[in-house]
Amino acid sequence: MNLNEPAKPSNFIREIIDNDLQTDKYGGRVHTRFPPEPNGYLHIGHAKSICLNFGLAGDYNGKCNLRFDDTNPVKEEEEYVESIKADVRWLGFDWEDRLFFASDYFEQMFEYAVQLIKCGKAFVCDLSSEQMREYRGTLTEPGRESPWRNRSIEENLDLFNRMRAGEFPDGSRTLRAKIDMASPNLNMRDPVMYRILHASHHNTGDKWCVYPMYDWAHGLEDSIEKITHSICTLEFEAHRPLYDWYLIQLGAYRPQQIEFARLNMTKTVMSKRKLLELVKGKFVNGWDDPRMPTISGLRRRGYTPESIRLFCNRIGVSKADSTVDVALLEHCLREDLNKRAPRVMAVLRPIKAVIENYPEGKVEELDAVNNPEDPTMGTRKIPFSRVIYIERDDFMEDPPKKFFRLAPGREVRLRYAYIVKCEKVVKNPETGDIVELRCTYDPETRSGSAEGRKVKATIHWVSAEHAVEAEARIYDHLFLKDDPGNVEEGADWKDNINHNSLETLQGCKVEPSLANAAPGSRFQFERLGYFCVDADSKNGKPVFNRTVTLKDEWAKIAKSEKSGSQKQDSN
RNA sequence: UGGGGCGUAGUCGAGUUGGUAAGACGUCUGACUCUGGAUCAGAAGGUCGUAGGUUCGAGUCCUACCGCCCCAGCCA
Numbered sequence: 001m002n003l004n005e006p007a008k009p010s011n012f013i014r015e016i017i018d019n020d021l022q023t024d025k026y027g028g029r030v031h032t033r034f035p036p037e038p039n040g041y042l043h044i045g046h047a048k049s050i051c052l053n054f055g056l057a058g059d060y061n062g063k064c065n066l067r068f069d070d071t072n073p074v075k076e077e078e079e080y081v082e083s084i085k086a087d088v089r090w091l092g093f094d095w096e097d098r099l100f101f102a103s104d105y106f107e108q109m110f111e112y113a114v115q116l117i118k119c120g121k122a123f124v125c126d127l128s129s130e131q132m133r134e135y136r137g138t139l140t141e142p143g144r145e146s147p148w149r150n151r152s153i154e155e156n157l158d159l160f161n162r163m164r165a166g167e168f169p170d171g172s173r174t175l176r177a178k179i180d181m182a183s184p185n186l187n188m189r190d191p192v193m194y195r196i197l198h199a200s201h202h203n204t205g206d207k208w209c210v211y212p213m214y215d216w217a218h219g220l221e222d223s224i225e226k227i228t229h230s231i232c233t234l235e236f237e238a239h240r241p242l243y244d245w246y247l248i249q250l251g252a253y254r255p256q257q258i259e260f261a262r263l264n265m266t267k268t269v270m271s272k273r274k275l276l277e278l279v280k281g282k283f284v285n286g287w288d289d290p291r292m293p294t295i296s297g298l299r300r301r302g303y304t305p306e307s308i309r310l311f312c313n314r315i316g317v318s319k320a321d322s323t324v325d326v327a328l329l330e331h332c333l334r335e336d337l338n339k340r341a342p343r344v345m346a347v348l349r350p351i352k353a354v355i356e357n358y359p360e361g362k363v364e365e366l367d368a369v370n371n372p373e374d375p376t377m378g379t380r381k382i383p384f385s386r387v388i389y390i391e392r393d394d395f396m397e398d399p400p401k402k403f404f405r406l407a408p409g410r411e412v413r414l415r416y417a418y419i420v421k422c423e424k425v426v427k428n429p430e431t432g433d434i435v436e437l438r439c440t441y442d443p444e445t446r447s448g449s450a451e452g453r454k455v456k457a458t459i460h461w462v463s464a465e466h467a468v469e470a471e472a473r474i475y476d477h478l479f480l481k482d483d484p485g486n487v488e489e490g491a492d493w494k495d496n497i498n499h500n501s502l503e504t505l506q507g508c509k510v511e512p513s514l515a516n517a518a519p520g521s522r523f524q525f526e527r528l529g530y531f532c533v534d535a536d537s538k539n540g541k542p543v544f545n546r547t548v549t550l551k552d553e554w555a556k557i558a559k560s561e562k563s564g565s566q567k568q569d570s571n
Numbered sequence: 572u573g574g575g576g577c578g579u580a581g582u583c584g585a586g587u588u589g590g591u592a593a594g595a596c597g598u599c600u601g602a603c604u605c606u607g608g609a610u611c612a613g614a615a616g617g618u619c620g621u622a623g624g625u626u627c628g629a630g631u632c633c634u635a636c637c638g639c640c641c642c643a644g645c646c647a
Contacts, residue, residue, distance in 0.1 A: 009584075009585060009593095009594075009595095010585070010586095010587095011584090011585090015587095035647095036647095037646090037647055039646090039647080069647070071646095071647080072646065072647075074646095075646075075647085125645095127645095128645090129644080129645055132645075133643075133644090136643055137643075138572090138573085138643060139572065139573050139574075139642080139643060140572050140573050141573085142573090143643090170645085171645065173645095174645055176645095183574085184573050184574040184575090185573090185574055185575075185642080186573090186574080186642055186643050187642070189643085192644090192645050194645085195645035196645080197645085211645095213644095213645075213646085213647090214646070214647050215647095217647095218647085234576070234577085234640080234641065235640090235641055235642080235647095236641095236647090237575060237576060237641070237642090238574075238575050238576085238641070238642050239642085240575090241575095259576085261577085261640095266582085272647095314583080314584095314594095314595060314596080315583060315584080315595095316583065316584050316585080316595095317584095318577090318583090318584070319576070319577060320576095320577055320578065320583095320584090320640095321576095321577070321578095321639075321640055321641095322582080322583060322584085323582075323583085324582070324583055324596090325581090325582045325583075325596065325597070327582085327596060327597060328582080328583070328595080328596045328597085330596095331595090331596060331597090332596095334608090334609095338608080338609060339609095343606075343608095372606085372608095372609075373609065373610095402607095404607080405607090413605055414605090415605060415606070416605075417605095419605095447605065448605095454605095455605085456607095457605095457606095457607075458604095458605045458606065458607095459606090460606075482582095524606085524608085526606050526608080527606045527607080527608070528606090529608095550606075550607095550608045550609090551607090551608065551609090552607070552608085553607040553608090554607050555607090556607095557607085
């Protein structure tokens with residue numbers, strides 16, 4: 001895959017692979033897999049894993065499988081497998097003909113289990129889950145062996161087959177590996193391999209009523225698919241001895257498990273549980289709410305696959321717990337969109353401006369460049385007339401020193417048009433609100449003319465007569481704090497939700513070219529930010545999601561002045 | 572507390588066989604600009620968790636300590 005992306009920095013996984021290639025451990029092959037459980041939507045943390053696994057395969061001329069780890073029918077649904085496939089594809093990765101399901105291997109896994117029983121390494125246990133917990137011991141005390149641990153091979157075989165046949169109720173028995181109840185690694189204290197679950201599975205229906213546990217299943221899946229490097233997150237580190245143990249007992253092909261640190265990001269939450277809670281609790285409008293860190297949310301927000309891949313390559317891979325600043329994600333987005341997004345003029349909070357000395361009824365078609373970063377994107381015509389809308393924030397009646405936009409008696413350039421001067425402010429006599437601005441223009445200053453007068457600012461505008469009415473959804477971070485999960489005792493992470501993370505603006509005025517913009521298309525609203533057409537748009541009434549603002553020097557100045565004056569207030 | 576991991580600038584994160592610390596984001600300066608965008612130039616910011624030791628020399632090796640994360644689901 002040629003993504004035109006810079007070389008990825010080295011990391012400890014590449015070192016392992018390089019070394020394995022040198023020693024010919026896997027015959028020169030690199031074969032990875034992305035193994036999601038279809039029990040939720042993918043998020044940016046999964047994107048890190050996807051980019052890692054598919055990226056490595058691509059860079060080393062290997063392969064990467066998409067495999068659903070669907071071993072728990074009570075949590076998994078078809079809806080999730082479809083969304084996951086769509087998200088991986090959207091991110092730009094291709095599993096070709098290698099779409100697999102753990103459930104495809106259930107029969108084979110069962111046979112492997114029989115093999116383990118036959119060599120005396122597994123047994124059917126009748127302990128209840130509570131009893132098993134008691135027998136397991138604690139972190140500091142060894143466990144005790146199950147009283148069922150020494151059943152004969154024949155009895156184990158018989159019982160295990162009858163478990164499969166559905167003779168026993170849920171929870172009544174398990175198949176367990178016979179390892180070591182005194183192991184300091186609790187995962188090795190005779191772990192459960194199969195549990196009885198009379199539940200129908202999204203893939204196998206009611207064929208099975210015993211389902212394999214993760215530790216038993218995962219290594220087998222990797223082994224069956226001849227995976228070379230089985231990359232997973234840090235919490236599975238303590239499971240690696242078990243992963244290895246099963247495959248060694250079976251004499252099966254054994255991949256190398258490698259663990260890396262999962263992604264955390266500021267101003268958001270990443271756990272499936274919390275994400276689900278946000279959706280179920282209606283704190284957001286579904287999994288694809290543009291404030292969600294889900295792939296579908298980011299997509300709807302207007303993120304590009306390229307920007308997400310770029311981000312994943314830039315954050316690197318390591319074993320240290322870390323939290324990446326969301327500003328880096330946003331930086332990658334701007335970097336990508338800056339090159340590609342067509343520029344367009346849109347006024348989000350309009351204020352009317354009448355250019356008094358401009359002839360009534362006259363309309364000029366002015367040339368505007370579509371993208372100064374890319375001349376091949378050409379130009380377009382935009383209409384200019386006597387009455388226009390400008391951004392309310394671009395005018396201040398009593399501006400501070402560092403504000404150099406429009407104010408009474410001051411001049412600014414209207415982008416692609418003329419220099420205008422504010423002559424008068426018209427207010428509602430009752431409320432004192434500014435209703436409109438009366439301006440004059442200098443006919444000698446039309447864009448492209450040889451005139452060389454400089455003004456301190458250029459602002460965007462839309463001709464009132466030609467404006468298209470639009471809705472804009474202004475998104476901000478979903479959480480107030482960098483680490484929403486880090487709360488005092490008794491407090492809830494949801495207390496950190498930013499209740500102003502969505503502001504819906506009606507009556508926005510956008511240039512006519514946007515009237516029928518296709519859902520999903522992305523634009524830069526000049527001076528404001530990048531916006532993406534939402535699927536809620538109707539013909540002639542587009543809805544825009546603000547993807548991300550432009551970097552805004554003025555916002556920084558305004559903010560620091562504000563906090564400066566607050567400091568003074570408190571003194 | 573038993574076991575397994577991890578600790579390099581505000582945040583990520585490179586640091587091959589020991590020769591006194593890449594890069595990116597963020598922050599701050601300046602230049603340029605018909606987007607206060609982009610671009611360009613530059614700056615600040617690190618006792619490499621701490622303390623010892625080996626060595627001419629240690630982020631890299633040794634020892635001890637400290638801190639953080641994970642494991643006691645018939646979840647993954």
